[in-house]
Amino acid sequence: MKRSGALGTFAALDWMLPIYARSDSLRVVTPTTQLNGDVINLTIARTPFRIDDHIATATTINGTVPGPLLRLREGQDITLNVTNHLDETSSIHWHGILLPPEMDGVPGVSFPGIEPGATFSYRFTIRQYGTYWFHSHSGGQEQAGVYAPMIIDPIEPDPVKYDREYVIMLSDWSFSSVDSMIEKLKKQPGYFNFQKRTLSDFIQDAMRDGWRPALDDYLMWARMRMDPTDLADVTGHAYTYLMNGLTPAANWTGLFRPGERIRLRFIQVGVMTFQDIRIPGLGMTVVQADGQNVQPVEVDEFRIGPAETYDVIVEPKEERAYTIFAETLDRSGFARGTLAPRPGM
Incomplete structure (x- = not known):
């Protein structure tokens, strides 16, 4: 079965598309495209961004938060042209990817960064597969929205069998710099x-x-000189926690048919947030961690920290809605979304 679609959706089938928001008043810029091929063009710029009833300015990749899903393959020779439309230096770091040092994308380490108005071409051969992501390594641009998912498909048949997949990016947004x-x-x-x-x-x-x-x-x-309740440097007082760029009220939704095996690719892109993930009424089987396949482990909950990724398999049997709940370690806030057999549940 061909796997495709932004945020792990099957774009060719309308009924499988995730519902990003339940009304236009809640709609925010969210990725609707998947990019693939041997040459991919990305732009970094500032874009208006709605957080429920508030309008802010996000720093985006190709105009969305998160940026577009890159769907690549193991063994592929890839060229990624990144153009910086900001008035400051920017960069893209390919998190967890094996590549030459000069392509790593960390300013001041192996390259100077991408100057305003300039384009930098990242060229490397993909030597692995799994769930990964990429983000800015310049200033506070990552927290401002410069992050996106990347799925690398294996050359050999994937040992993890599933009928459908969704990427779930967890991030923290603040109106403060x-x-x-x-x-x-x-x-x-x-x-x-x-x-x-x-x-x-x-x-x-x-x-x-x-x-x-x-x-x-x-x-x-x-x-x-410590505080026993200091579990997070920045809490829900300053952060709004997002799932795929949406607030809890906007209710990101992924659709399923009862009995399907669904692969959820969790990516934690928060700057400093740890979250406990659970889907009440639905067990999870962890099959991959940080892009590496693991011996399957059945869990009711798992903890994910900044930059980590976990792939889990769920098998909802009932025709009902399930809440994907990501609560912060200090319990000051949460991100949430829904798995459901039909929209609006």
Whole structure:
């Protein structure tokens, strides 16, 4: 069965297309194209971006957040022409891809970056397969929207069998710049943490454990100059968590037929966010991690961190909607979407 489509959809069949939003008022720029071939052109530019009822400016690849899906193949000789339409230096780093150092795309390490108005051609042979992604390695451009999925198909038949697939990119969006966030964190490391322990917490600890143990515990954390609730440098106070570029209210939806084996390719592109992934009522079988096939492991939940990818197989038997829930480690926010047999569920 031929696999194709942006975000892992089967573009040739209308009923299989994901529903990006439930009304025009919630619609945001989201990838609708898949790019393949031996020569691919990409542009980096600023594009208006809607987050629910708010309009912002994203830094995009080919005008969308996430950027277009690259569908490549193992053994392919690829040329990727990246043009920078920004007023600042930019770059593209091919995360996890084996390639010559000068093609890695990290400014200041093996190349100077892509100057405003310039085009840089990345040329390399693809020596692997699996679920990967690419993103800017310049300033705060990645958080601003410069990221996109990349699926590399194997030369040999894929050992993982499935009927349908979806890419699920998890990211964090902020209306504040990366520079302003770093400035705040340098002045106060717990600036975004609104879950700090209070006097009432100390009293509860003392009533449970005794006054001396509670005091010793607090003094231990004070000597380390650490906060036991500091699980994320930046929390849901500043971040809106996105799934395939959509907020929870916009409800990204992937369609299925009951009984199908569905491959979900999770890609965590958040700058500093860890998330716990679960699909209530539906078990998952992990079949790949960071592009490498693994011995299948059945799980009800898994934790994913920045830059990690996990491929899972799910087999929904019932004709019902399932929520894909990605909650942050500190429980301050979440991204979510839906698997459903028909739109609007």
